[in-house]
Amino acid sequence: MAGVTMEVGNDGVAIISIYNPPVNSLAIPILNGINQKFNEAVKRDDVKAVVIFGKGGKFSGGFDINVFGRVHQTGDVSLLPNAIDLLVNTIGDSKKPAVAAIEGLALGGGLELAMACHARVAVPKAQLGLPELTLGIIPGFGGTQLLPRLVGLPKAIDMMLLSKSIQSEEGKKLGLIDEIASSSELLNVSRRWALDIAERRKPWLRTLHRTDKLGSLSEARNVLKMARQQAKKVAPNMPQHQACLDAIEEGVVHGAYSGVLKETKVFNELVLSDTSKGLVHIFFAQRTTSKVPNVTDVGLKPRPVKKVAVIGGGLMGSGIATALILSNIVVVLKEINSEYLQKGIKAIEGNLRGLVSRKKLAADKAEKALSMLKGALDYSEFRDVDMVIEAVIENISLKQSIFSDIEKACPPHCILATNTSTIDLNVVGERTRSQDRIVGAHFFSPAHVMPLLEIVRTEKTSAQVILDLMTVGKIIKKVPVIVGNCTGFAVNRAFFPYTQGAQYLLHMGVDPFRIDKLISNFGLPMGPFQLQDVAGYGVAVAVKKIFESAFAGRTFNSSLVDLLIKNGRHGKSNGKGYYIYEKGSQPKPDPSVLPIIEESRKLANVMPGGKAITVSDKEIVEMILFPVVNESCRVLDEGIVIRASDLDVASVLGMSFPSYRGGVLFWADTVGADYIYKSLKKWSESYGNFYKPSKYLEERATKGIPLSAPKSIASASKSRL
Numbered sequence: 001m002a003g004v005t006m007e008v009g010n011d012g013v014a015i016i017s018i019y020n021p022p023v024n025s026l027a028i029p030i031l032n033g034i035n036q037k038f039n040e041a042v043k044r045d046d047v048k049a050v051v052i053f054g055k056g057g058k059f060s061g062g063f064d065i066n067v068f069g070r071v072h073q074t075g076d077v078s079l080l081p082n083a084i085d086l087l088v089n090t091i092g093d094s095k096k097p098a099v100a101a102i103e104g105l106a107l108g109g110g111l112e113l114a115m116a117c118h119a120r121v122a123v124p125k126a127q128l129g130l131p132e133l134t135l136g137i138i139p140g141f142g143g144t145q146l147l148p149r150l151v152g153l154p155k156a157i158d159m160m161l162l163s164k165s166i167q168s169e170e171g172k173k174l175g176l177i178d179e180i181a182s183s184s185e186l187l188n189v190s191r192r193w194a195l196d197i198a199e200r201r202k203p204w205l206r207t208l209h210r211t212d213k214l215g216s217l218s219e220a221r222n223v224l225k226m227a228r229q230q231a232k233k234v235a236p237n238m239p240q241h242q243a244c245l246d247a248i249e250e251g252v253v254h255g256a257y258s259g260v261l262k263e264t265k266v267f268n269e270l271v272l273s274d275t276s277k278g279l280v281h282i283f284f285a286q287r288t289t290s291k292v293p294n295v296t297d298v299g300l301k302p303r304p305v306k307k308v309a310v311i312g313g314g315l316m317g318s319g320i321a322t323a324l325i326l327s328n329i330v331v332v333l334k335e336i337n338s339e340y341l342q343k344g345i346k347a348i349e350g351n352l353r354g355l356v357s358r359k360k361l362a363a364d365k366a367e368k369a370l371s372m373l374k375g376a377l378d379y380s381e382f383r384d385v386d387m388v389i390e391a392v393i394e395n396i397s398l399k400q401s402i403f404s405d406i407e408k409a410c411p412p413h414c415i416l417a418t419n420t421s422t423i424d425l426n427v428v429g430e431r432t433r434s435q436d437r438i439v440g441a442h443f444f445s446p447a448h449v450m451p452l453l454e455i456v457r458t459e460k461t462s463a464q465v466i467l468d469l470m471t472v473g474k475i476i477k478k479v480p481v482i483v484g485n486c487t488g489f490a491v492n493r494a495f496f497p498y499t500q501g502a503q504y505l506l507h508m509g510v511d512p513f514r515i516d517k518l519i520s521n522f523g524l525p526m527g528p529f530q531l532q533d534v535a536g537y538g539v540a541v542a543v544k545k546i547f548e549s550a551f552a553g554r555t556f557n558s559s560l561v562d563l564l565i566k567n568g569r570h571g572k573s574n575g576k577g578y579y580i581y582e583k584g585s586q587p588k589p590d591p592s593v594l595p596i597i598e599e600s601r602k603l604a605n606v607m608p609g610g611k612a613i614t615v616s617d618k619e620i621v622e623m624i625l626f627p628v629v630n631e632s633c634r635v636l637d638e639g640i641v642i643r644a645s646d647l648d649v650a651s652v653l654g655m656s657f658p659s660y661r662g663g664v665l666f667w668a669d670t671v672g673a674d675y676i677y678k679s680l681k682k683w684s685e686s687y688g689n690f691y692k693p694s695k696y697l698e699e700r701a702t703k704g705i706p707l708s709a710p711k712s713i714a715s716a717s718k719s720r721l
């Protein structure tokens with residue numbers, strides 16, 4: 001049972017053990033347990049020193065994040081514990097020394113607990129970090145003061161602001177870890193350290209009393225100033241970055257205890273911020289994606305997938321192959337001729353080189369990955385593959401004939417997956433008998449970098465196949481989200497009005513560069529026009545027709561992309577699109593695109609009364625994102641995703657919707673269904689059906705039910721999953 005226990009050895013060392021699987025999170029009863037046992041240890045005459053240990057191979061994954069969820073629901077910060085007293089006074093200033101014995105990981109409050117102790121012993125490769133900023137808060141158990149005093153200001157800022165963990169070995173070099181010991185020796189070595197401190201053979205270092213690593217005040221001010229500038233650039237919409245620096249600065253200037261008080265104040269304010277609500281939502285939503293009714297709860301075991309064939313070595317195929325070989329999965333890359341095959345292999349080598357040069361991959365690991373790759377021009381290598389991923393161009397009859405071929409060439413257990421981003425899976429697999437093995441493995445480009453994997457199932461895809469693909473997805477470090485079969489699946493379907501909404505506004509007279517700027521200010525990495533430049537216009541041309549026929553009556557199309565191509569513009573690939581792309585400099589808006597836009601505006605003729613519309617900045621953002629919310633409502637209504645939070649995760653990981661806004665539907669609920677409905681209704685009356693609110697949105701808005709609330713049983717029968 002979860003709890004905290006204490007055992008006192010004959011040597012006078014009390015071992016206080018935390019047990020709260022799976023990550024020994026510091027839930028409130030656990031913190032109370034540590035407090036109680038520590039006080040008992042201090043009082044007992046037979047105890048000379050204390051070791052704090054986490055059972056089950058992990059020291060602690062930090063404070064219990066579920067409590068933040070409860071604070072967000074109730075707005076009641078008094079639900080938060082006063083652990084500062086425990087860490088700073090009870091442990092830090094205790095009359096008896098304490099040593100943290102760290103296995104596996106010490107993150108957030110877990111590392112703060114360890115840092116409050118007087119020494120730390122860790123096993124090799126234990127993960128150490130303060131990732132609180134990823135939850136929209138700052139460390140709240142003294143971390144902003146403790147870490148700089150152990151590793152110095154620049155490294156501490158780096159670890160906190162980037163939420164970057166380090167391993168014990170680096171921790172030892174920096175002074176965060178005092179000794180590294182094997183797992184079997186961890187407790188013995190920790191006991192010895194604790195006794196050595198108690199008996200003055202080793203120094204008794206109270207972390208908050210230390211200043212030796214902080215440097216001079218002027219050095220510190222410089223480091224903080226640079227960190228503030230950097231944070232302003234990379235996290236302009238997230239208050240926790242500057243707030244964390246405020247707390248650190250307070251401690252550097254006025255001393256650790258002042259810093260701790262500031263930290264507590266800032267922490268309590270940030271817990272209630274929208275940023276924290278969004279990020280905590282995404283934390284749990286991401287973990288919920290792996291719970292799939294009738295797949296992960298029916299006792300199935302994933303089958304091993306050791307060898308995968310990838311058909312097509314283009315942009316997607318080479319990216320998928322790269323992701324697989326990086327995780328030690330043997331890949332057979334099949335192309336139709338040796339020229340294309342060589343191109344595919346070169347692309348994979350280029351992907352690996354890119355990772356090495358960005359220091360994301362060690363050179364020897366890249367070599368090892370490449371050794372997992374084989375090229376093929378026929379299906380002979382397919383006889384023992386566990387999965388095929390088809391990644392050829394979006395051509396229905398080509399895909400159908402490939403599927404009928406691979407059904408014959410592969411063993412009967414083999415998963416038959418397609419990376420199509422739009423085509424109905426039932427159509428792809430029409431000529432095969434193995435309908436239960438057909439599944440969509442929809443990666444996002446670049447496939448070896450983007451974290452989302454949409455797993456598309458039809459009514460016939462077997463639960464085993466879905467589970468196997470989910471497992472492969474996790475092995476290759478993707479977040480798999482299960483979706484139903486429809487044009488565009490979940491992400492491309494929900495976001496087709498994003499590009500089209502921007503195009504519509506442009507054709508109603510709004511400046512594209514203003515639109516891009518506003519959307520980047522909202523938090524997407526780039527605006528819709530720049531995105532189109534980067535993705536290439538081929539994609540825009542291909543998907544335009546597909547969406548137009550699937551969602552007739554609510555699409556907006558223009559001749560703009562065709563005109564751009566006709567004028568020799570292909571976007572980023574040839575350096576000329578809406579923007580000018582030059583090596584080594586940021587993309588610059590290209591005024592020479594404006595006459596082409598003007599021509600397209602004339603052809604589209606959608607300006608009401610022939611005059612450009614006047615809209616506020618806020619309205620521009622809403623006129624692009626509310627249609628996305630509207631389509632997301634249809635995705636929910638049709639049961640394309642299991643739950644609203646799955647679409648939130650998919651929007652963050654597939655479209656880079658800002659995670660601190662909690663994903664598209666979470667954000668929509670913070671704006672309010674009623675407001676979104678009324679805005680869309682008003683625009684649909686002025687500008688047509690593109691904005692017409694969906695039934696789902698109308699119903700939720702009129703009944704006052706959040707968009708993300710689970711569907712009623714009555715409408716559940718419509719599910720396509």
Ligand SMILES: C[C@H](O)CC(=O)SCCNC(=O)CCNC(=O)[C@H](O)C(C)(C)COP(=O)(O)OP(=O)(O)OC[C@H]1O[C@@H](n2cnc3c(N)ncnc32)[C@H](O)[C@@H]1OP(=O)(O)O
Nearest residue numbers: 023025061062063064065066107108109131139140141287
């Ligand atoms: C006051 C303090 O300064 C504030 C804090 O400490 S805030 C917390 C800071 N800590 C963190 O941010 C760490 C969050 N956790 C993680 O990064 C990862 O879970 C981990 C690296 C610890 C483990 O990763 P992994 O082995 O892949 O397991 P993962 O699936 O993520 O988590 C396993 C389960 O533990 C839960 N969990 C993990 N950390 C948790 C935490 N700190 N609190 C509550 N639950 C937690 C997860 O929700 C998941 O639950 P589920 O099985 O019901 O879905």
